[in-house]
Amino acid sequence: MLSRREVLAAGGAALVSGVAGCGGSSSAPDATFDAPTTAWPTAGYDPQATGRAPDGPTEGTVSWSVSRSSTDPPLYGALSAPVVADGTVYLAGVATHYYRPDDFVSPLAAVDAASGSVRWVEGFADGLSGGPAVVGGDSGTVVIGGYDGALHAVGSDGASEWSADLGGRLGTPTAYGNRLYVESGSGRLHAVGSDGSRLWTADRPGPAERLLGPDEPVETTMPVADDRGVYAAFTPFDREREAVVVLGYDHGGERRWRTVLDGRYGRSPNGLAVTDDALYATVGGTVYALDPDTGEQRWQFVTGSAAAGPPTVDDERVYVGAKNLYALSRTDGGERWRVVNEAPPSHDRDPTALPYLARPPVADGRVYLRTGAVDAADGTRLWGGDADEWLRSANYFAEPYYDRPVASPVVTGDAVYLTHAHRGVVKVA
DSSP states (O other), rough: OOOOOHHHHHHHHHOOSSSOSSSOOOOOOOOOOOOOOOOOSSSSSSTTOOEESOOOOSSOOOEEEEESSSSSSSSSSSSSOOOOOOOEEEEEEEEEESTTTTTTEEEEEETTTTTTEEEEEEETTTOOOSSSSSSSSSEEEEEEBBBSSEEEOOOTTOOOEEEEEEEBBOOOOOOEEEEEEEEEETSSSEEEEEEEEEEEEEEOSTHHHHHOOOOOOBOOOEEETTTTTTEEOOOOOOTTEEEEEEEEEESSEEEEEEEEEEEOOOHHHHHHEOOOOOOEEEETTTTEEEEEOOOOEEEEESSSSSSOOOOOOOOEEEEEEEEEEEETTTOOOOEEEEEEESSSOSSOOGGGGGGSOOOOOEEEEEEEEEEEEEETTTTOEEEEEOHHHHHHHSSOOOOOGGSSSSEEEEEEEEEEOOOOOOEEEEEEE
C-alpha cells in the first residue's frame, strides 16, 4: 500500500509534469558502485555526487605537474575537474566565451597518474562544453559533451568509440551503472546507454515550454542519480528568469516533481548532490536542501556570495565553497564552521582573492581545499595551503575565474589530483 507521502508526491507530479519523457524504459539500470580508493570516476565521485571517497592522503607535496602549454593541442580553455580511473587522470579544456568554440580546439587529455607522463591528447574542433566521466567500470569508456550537441566516447587509448547527437550545448555527464545522464543548453535531460544508444529525452523544464517557449540556451548543472531516479536543474526561460527549476524524474524519463527555487541571490544552478534523505542544490550563492521524493524545500543557507560551488556531503555535514568554505548541518542548514578566504574582495582583480568554488572532496574526516586539507569536524587546517603562491606568481588574466574554480581537486587514497587555471594538472602526494 502506498504511504500518504507517496500518494501526495504522485499527485503533485501529475499536476505539474505533462509529457516528460519518451522512448525509455521505466526500469532502473544496474548501478552498483564499489566506492574505489584508487579512482574518482565522475565529477561528483559517485552517481549521487556526494564527493565523498573512502580515503584520501593525510599530507602531501607537489609530485608532478603538466603545464597547459606542454601538450599538443595545448591544455587551454577553462580546465574541467579531473577524473581518475585505471591509473589515468582525464581532463578537458572547456570552451567558454573567453575561449571561443568557433576558433578553439578543446583538448581531452589522459595523463599517467603515477608518473605524470601524457599518454594522449585528443582535440575537438567544435569545442567541449563539459567535463569527462568514465562509464563501464574502472577501465571503461571516457565520455564528454560538446558544443556541437554530441556526446563523445573514447576508449582508454584515446580512440573514438561512438558519438551520440543529442542537440544543444552539453554539460558534464553523470554515469549511473551502464547509463549516462546529461543536460543540454536547450533545457533538456538526456539518458544514453554506455554504448551510445539514445534511451529517452525529457522535455524542457516549464509546464508549457514544450509548446510555447523559445528554444534558447539555458544554464545547466551536472545531473545526479540514485535508485529513485535522476535529478536535474536548469535556469528557466523568460517567464521565470529570476529562478532555477529543479526536477526529479524516474529512470524511464517520467517527471516525478518540479520545484522552482528563488534566484534573487544569483540564478545559476551550480551543483547538486543527493543522499537517502535530502537533495542538496546550490543556486547562485544559496544552498538549498529539498525532499528528494517531493521536491519540497526544507532549508536554505545564504553564503553572501554571488556564486557557490557544488556541494559535497558526509554523515553529518554539507560542504560548499563560495568566497569561503562552509560546513553546514545536514539537519537544518545551520553553519557549523567556515574556512575564511583571507584575501578581501578585490576591485583590482587580485588573483589571490579568487573564491573557493570547486567541489570540496571529503574523505575519512578530511575536507580537501586546493592543495591541502582541513578537519571535517571543525575546519582546522591539517596540512597544505591554498596555493596562493601559485596565484601570486601567475601571469594570467584572473577575471574568468571569479565565477569558476581556480583549482579543482579530487582525491584517491594516496593523492590529490587537481586542475589549476595557471599550472595545468597537478598531483599532490
